[in-house]
Structures are given as C-alpha cells and as structure tokens.
Amino acid sequence: MCFCCRHFRGNSCQLASLRIPSPRRLIHIDIHTPHKVPHLPHLSNVSDNGGSSSEITRVIGGPGIGDIRSRLVRLMEDSTEEQTAIKRLMSHRLSVDNGIHARSEWLEIVEGTHMYIPLLSSSFRLWNGISSEKRELLRSFLRYVQSDISKLSRPSSRFDFRNGSIGNFFLTGARLVVPFDTKLIQFFGSLESSIYLLSSIASLPESVRVVPIINTNHSTHIAAKLSCPPYIIVGQNQISHPTEFTDKTHSRTISLDDEDGTLPPGSLPTLKSPLRNMLVQKSNDFLNGRIERVFYVNPYGTEVYPSANPKVIQALESTDVLIYSIGSLFTSIIPCLIPKGVAKTILQAKMRFKIFLLNNGNDRETSGFTSAIDYVSAIVDACNDSLRASGMQAPENWTQYVTHLVYLRGCAIEVDVFEFKKRGIECIGIRPDDMVYDSKALERVLMGLCHGPRALQRRASVQI
Numbered sequence: 001m002c003f004c005c006r007h008f009r010g011n012s013c014q015l016a017s018l019r020i021p022s023p024r025r026l027i028h029i030d031i032h033t034p035h036k037v038p039h040l041p042h043l044s045n046v047s048d049n050g051g052s053s054s055e056i057t058r059v060i061g062g063p064g065i066g067d068i069r070s071r072l073v074r075l076m077e078d079s080t081e082e083q084t085a086i087k088r089l090m091s092h093r094l095s096v097d098n099g100i101h102a103r104s105e106w107l108e109i110v111e112g113t114h115m116y117i118p119l120l121s122s123s124f125r126l127w128n129g130i131s132s133e134k135r136e137l138l139r140s141f142l143r144y145v146q147s148d149i150s151k152l153s154r155p156s157s158r159f160d161f162r163n164g165s166i167g168n169f170f171l172t173g174a175r176l177v178v179p180f181d182t183k184l185i186q187f188f189g190s191l192e193s194s195i196y197l198l199s200s201i202a203s204l205p206e207s208v209r210v211v212p213i214i215n216t217n218h219s220t221h222i223a224a225k226l227s228c229p230p231y232i233i234v235g236q237n238q239i240s241h242p243t244e245f246t247d248k249t250h251s252r253t254i255s256l257d258d259e260d261g262t263l264p265p266g267s268l269p270t271l272k273s274p275l276r277n278m279l280v281q282k283s284n285d286f287l288n289g290r291i292e293r294v295f296y297v298n299p300y301g302t303e304v305y306p307s308a309n310p311k312v313i314q315a316l317e318s319t320d321v322l323i324y325s326i327g328s329l330f331t332s333i334i335p336c337l338i339p340k341g342v343a344k345t346i347l348q349a350k351m352r353f354k355i356f357l358l359n360n361g362n363d364r365e366t367s368g369f370t371s372a373i374d375y376v377s378a379i380v381d382a383c384n385d386s387l388r389a390s391g392m393q394a395p396e397n398w399t400q401y402v403t404h405l406v407y408l409r410g411c412a413i414e415v416d417v418f419e420f421k422k423r424g425i426e427c428i429g430i431r432p433d434d435m436v437y438d439s440k441a442l443e444r445v446l447m448g449l450c451h452g453p454r455a456l457q458r459r460a461s462v463q464i
Contacts, residue, residue, distance in 0.1 A: 040207065040208050040209070041209045041210075041211045041311075041312075041315040041319075042071055042075070042208075042209065042210045042211065043211055043213055043312055043315070043336045044067050044068045044071050044210055044211070044212055044213065044336070045064075045067055045212075045213050045214075045222075045236075045331075045332065045335035045336055046063035046064055046065065046067070046068065046191070046212050046213065046214050046216065046220050047063075047064050047220050047221055047222045047236045047296070047331075047335050048064030048065070048066035048067045048236055048237075049064050049221060049235045049236050049237050050066065050236065050237035050240075050241070051066060051163055051165065051237075052066070052093075052163060052164040052165045052168045052169075053065060053066035053165075053168055054237065055159060055160050055161075055164070056168060056169075056172050057219050058157075059149060059152050059153065059157065059159050060145075060148055060149065060152060060172060060176070061218070061219055062172065062175065062176075062191075062217055062218065062219060063191060063212070063214070063216055063217070063218065063219060063220050064219075064220065064221075064236070065168055065171045065172065065175075065191070065194075066165070066168060067332070068171065068191075068195060068210055068212060069090065069165060069167035069168050069171055071210050072090070072167070072195065072198055072199065072202070072204070072210055073087060073090050073091050073167060075204055075208055075210070076090070076202045076204065077202075077203065077204075081129045082129055082130055082131060082134070083202065083203060084129065085126075085127075085128060085129030085130045086130060086134070086201060086202050087202065088126065089126050089127070089130065089138070089166055089167075090166060090167035090170065090198070090202070091166075091167065092109075092126060092165075092166045092167075093163050093164065093165050093166070094106055094161050094162065094163060094164040094166075095162065095163075096162050096163040097162075098162075099160055099161060099162050102160075102161035102162045102163070102164060103161045105161075106146075106161050106164060106169075107146075109126060109127075109142065109166065110139065110142045110143055110146050112127055112135065112139055113125075114126045114127065126166075134201055137201065138170060138201065140173075141170050141173030141174050142166075142169055142170060142173055143173075144173045144176065145169045145170075145172055145173040145176075148173075148176060167198075170194075170198065171191075171194045171195070171198060172194075173194075174193065174194030174197050174198070175189065175190060175191045175193065175194040175217060176189070189217065190217070191212055191215060191216065191217060192211075192212065192215055192309075192311070195210055195212070211309060211311050211312055211315060212309055213308060213309060213312055213335065213336045213339055213342075214306050214307075214308065214309055214339055215309040215310075215311070216306070219299055220296065220306065221234065221235060221236070221296065221297050221298070221299070222235070222236055222239070222294055222295065222296055222297070222331070222335050223235070223239075223294070223295055223296075223297045223301070223303075224239045224291045224293070224294050224330060225291070225292045225293050225294075225295070226287060226288065226289040226290065226291060226292065227289035227290045227292055227368075228288050228289035229288065229289075230288075233287075234297060234301060236331045236335075239291075239294075239330060239331055239365060240328055240330075240331040240364065240365060241364065285364065286364055286367040287364060287365075287367040287368075288367075289367070289368065290367060290368030290369070291330050291365060291366075291367075291378075293381065293382070293385065294330050294331075294334050294335065294338065294382065295338065295385070296335075296338065296339075305339075305340055305389045306339050306340065307339060307340045307341055308339040308340060308341040308342045308345075312339075312341075312342065313341050313342075313345050316342070316345040316346060316349050316351075317345055317349050318349075319349065319351060320351060320352050320353075320450075321351065321352060321353045321354075321355065321449070321450060322346065322351050322353070322354045322355070323355045323357065323446075324354075324355065324356040324357060324379065324402070325357055326357045326358075326359055326437070327359075328363065328365055329359075329365055329366055329375060329378060330365040330366075330378070331365060333379070334378065334379070334382040337379065337382040337383050337386060338382050338383075338385050338386050338389075339386065340386060340389045340390050341386070341390060342383070342386050343382075343383035343384065343385075343386035343387045343390070343401070344386070344387060344390050344392060346383065346400070346401060347387070347395065347400050347401075352450075353403050353404055353449050353450070354399075354401060354402050354403045354404070355402075355403070355404045355405075355406060355446070355449065356375070356376060356379065356402045356404070356405050356406070357406050357437075357442075358372055358375060358405060358406065358407040358408070358411070358413060358415070359375075359411075359413065360408050360411040360412060360413070360432070360435050360436065360437075361411060361412035361413060362412065362413065369413070370414065371413065371414040371415065371416055372405060372407060372413050372414065372415045372416070372420075373416060373419060373420070375413070376398060376402050376405065376420075376425065379401055379402060380398050380401050380402070383400075383401045397423075397424065398423045398424065398425060399423070399424040399425060402425055403424075403425060403426070404425065404426050404427075404428060404449065405420060405425055405426070405427045405428070406427075406428045406430065406442070406445060406446075407427065407428070407429055407430070408429070408430055408431075408432040408435065408436075408437065409429040409430065409431055409432065410432060410435075411432070411435065415427060415429070428445055430442060430445060
C-alpha cells in the first residue's frame with residue numbers, strides 16, 4: 001500500500017504522526033490526526049481474498065474489499081462516543097470457532113439486537129452510541145447483504161460466517177446493485193460510492209481519501225510466479241499467509257462439489273474454495289523459491305492487464321511526494337503499481353521525492369531476498385511491467401521510481417549504501433525503537449525531505 005502527499009511544501013505542511021503497531025506485522029502504518037494532512041490519498045489494492053473477503057467474493061462476487069476496510073477503520077477518529085461506536089462496529093468480527101454461533105451473532109447485528117460479551121467479563125451492544133439515523137442507514141445495507149446471501153447460498157455452497165467482518169459486509173451491501181421490480185437501481189452499484197458512504201458516516205475528513213487502485217465491481221485476483229515449484233501461486237492469501245490446509249496442498253488439490261452449477265465454468269478451485277481461509281491457524285513457512293513477479297489474473301487463471309482507477313492517476317499527477325509504505329511487498333505495494341497507467345504517471349509527474357520505507361526484516365513473500373537492493377529491484381520491475389502494458393519502454397535509471405530509501409539501522413535486511421549511491425538513491429538510516437520505527441524520528445526525516453535538500457543534509461548528519 002502506498003500513499004501520496006500533495007502540496008507538501010515549505011512550512012505549510014504538517015505531517016501526521018506515524019506509528020507501527022507491531023514489530024511482527026509489518027503491513028500497516030497508523031496515521032493519527034489525519035485532518036492535519038492536506039489531500040492525502042491512500043491507494044489500496046482490491047485483490048484481498050482472505051478471511052471474510054474470500055467468502056463474500058465466493059458467494060456474492062465483487063472485488064476483495066478487506067484491505068480497503070482495514071485502511072478506512074485505521075483512519076477513523078474516536079474523539080466522540082459515536083465515532084468510537086462506529087469504529088468498533090466496523091472493526092467487529094464474528095465468532096471464529098463456531099459457524100452456528102457466528103451466523104446467530106450476524107443475525108442479531110442485522111436485527112439490531114446484538115449483545116456481545118468479551119471474555120465473559122462485561123457486555124455491551126454493538127449498536128450502543130450510534131444515532132438512530134446512522135444505525136438504520138447501516139442496518140439497511142447489512143439487511144440487503146443478508147438477503148443476497150440467502151438467495152445465492154446453495155446446499156453445496158453455504159455462506160460461512162466465521163470470522164466475518166462487519167465492515168466488509170457493509171461495504172459489500174453499499175456497492176451492490178439492488179433489483180426493484182423489473183428494473184435495476186444502483187444503490188449504489190459502485191465501490192467508490194460505498195467507500196465515500198462509510199467515510200461520511202464515520203466523519204472522516206474530506207481531505208483524507210482511500211482510493212481503490214482499480215475501480216471495479218468484479219472479482220480481481222493476483223498471482224505470483226516463483227523460481228521453482230509450484231511455480232505459480234494464485235490468490236493474495238495463498239501468497240502472503242496461506243492456511244496450513246492450503247499450504248500443504250500447494251493451493252491446487254482442493255476439490256469442490258458444484259452440483260448446483262453456481263461456479264463459473266473453468267474457475268480455479270484456488271479462488272472458489274470455502275475451505276482455504278476458514279482455518280484459524282496460519283502458516284508462516286517461507287516459500288520454496290523466490291517470487292519473480294506478481295500479476296493480475298481473472299477467475300480462470302489467465303493473466304489480465306487492468307487499467308488503474310482514473311482517480312489514482314489524478315492523485316499521482318498532482319502529488320509532490322510519493323511514499324511506498326511499510327508493508328507486504330508483493331501483496332500490498334506491488335499490486336498498486338502494476339495496473340496500466342501507474343508507472344507511466346510516476347515517470348511523467350513532477351514529483352519531488354519518491355520514498356521507499358524498508359521493512360525491518362524479511363517475511364514469507366520476500367523469501368530469498370538478501371538485501372534492500374532486492375526490494376527496490378522488485379519495485380522497479382513491477383513499474384516496468386506496468387510501463388510495458390502501456391506500450392512504453394522501461395527506463396534504466398532506478399531513480400525514476402525511487403529517490404530515497406529510509407531504513408532502520410541494524411535491521412535484519414542488509415542495506416548497501418554505496419551500491420544505492422551508485423544508482424542515485426540516497427539512503428537515510430533511523431535509529432530503531434525496539435527494532436520498529438520511532439514515530440518522531442520518522443516524522444523528522446520525512447519533514448526534512450519535504451523542506452528541501454539543505455534540511456535533508458542537516459537531518460541526515462544527525463543520528464536519530
């Protein structure tokens with residue numbers, strides 16, 4: 001996931017504080033007080049096929065909205081009782097242990113009678129604190145999702161509510177097309193409209209936006225090409241953190257009974273199985289080989305070349321600073337770079353800085369990576385794939401895509417400063433706080449960059 005900062009000049013900019021929530025989960029950056037950051041679009045992919053996103057995609061269809069919901073929830077304020085209640089509702093997940101209990105809990109939420117008992121020590125109703133007008137608005141979309149699930153479920157393919165995200169259900173209900181008599185009324189029939197609706201209900205500042213990298217109402221999946229068997233892994237969840245069941249079968253031996261003909265002919269079982277994400281235990285094993293490239297595929301496994309959301313292109317064209325955020329390299333960042341038009345715009349836009357924030361260590365996706373050069377090389381290769389899809393020739397200079405590398409001193413990933421300098425990329429090391437990024441130190445470095453070369457030299461000369 002990456003984000004852009006517009007009008008990031010002089011003393012007029014105030015950067016939001018940044019905090020990494022966990023040293024073991026290097027996916028998200030928490031952005032507090034987002035109202036202080038003018039025009040900050042967060043670019044998010046739509047290929048999530050894990051957890052409840054997989055069930056929604058399997059039964060109802062549509063893009064994977066898990067990453068979008070996660071980003072919206074992290075941006076929500078909790079300064080008022082209602083904002084806290086809405087954030088709690090959109091963050092809530094159903095029971096993971098028992099499908100019957102999960103379905104019962106879901107129906108109570110839809111009916112507005114939900115009672116949640118955390119750790120059996122205290123209880124509260126999820127709807128408490130939410131005004132009646134917003135409560136009924138939220139419930140209306142949840143009711144429609146339930147209606148759609150009832151119509152689409154089959155004896156051989158029932159919806160599994162375990163670990164279901166209420167935020168995912170709401171975004172799905174808001175983007176669906178509602179049939180009325182013999183006509184189709186778009187209510188809203190748009191992914192962007194559902195994002196806007198949730199942002200409005202949660203009182204997110206207008207200057208802070210979550211923009212899907214691809215604006216679609218259809219399922220979107222990614223695949224990874226490996227250097228050794230199984231060679232191709234299909235699905236974001238299978239690439240990043242597959243269940244033990246999926247990992248042992250290499251995502252290829254799951255069989256499905258489709259006696260009702262509910263699946264499109266030729267669909268990959270990898271993308272349609274209800275089993276692949278319902279197991280709670282996740283596999284942390286490294287991949288057998290190194291990922292060579294990531295690309296988009298349709299439900300049949302054929303490579304496709306989607307175009308980027310026009311709003312993404314507009315955001316890139318008007319930005320001064322592009323930040324490749326800390327996160328899962330091949331499932332969060334690169335899916336935002338390979339759609340047609342993204343790399344072309346990064347090359348042609350008048351950006352002052354293109355900053356890559358390096359993780360503090362390798363994960364499953366970066367199996368076989370030996371240094372930070374491998375990370376930046378993956379960014380460059382992904383952008384070049386996007387360029388070739390747009391019919392353009394790839395540049396040789398890496399600084400067309402990355403101008404600065406920010407890293408933690410002493411991290412598990414080797415950073416060859418001299419090699420980066422040869423390629424024109426400046427490296428900035430930050431003293432770690434328990435091997436995670438210190439929010440104030442990171443803020444000072446980014447502010448130093450945005451205030452010009454002299455400020456950067458002063459910042460870089462001081463050990464932070």
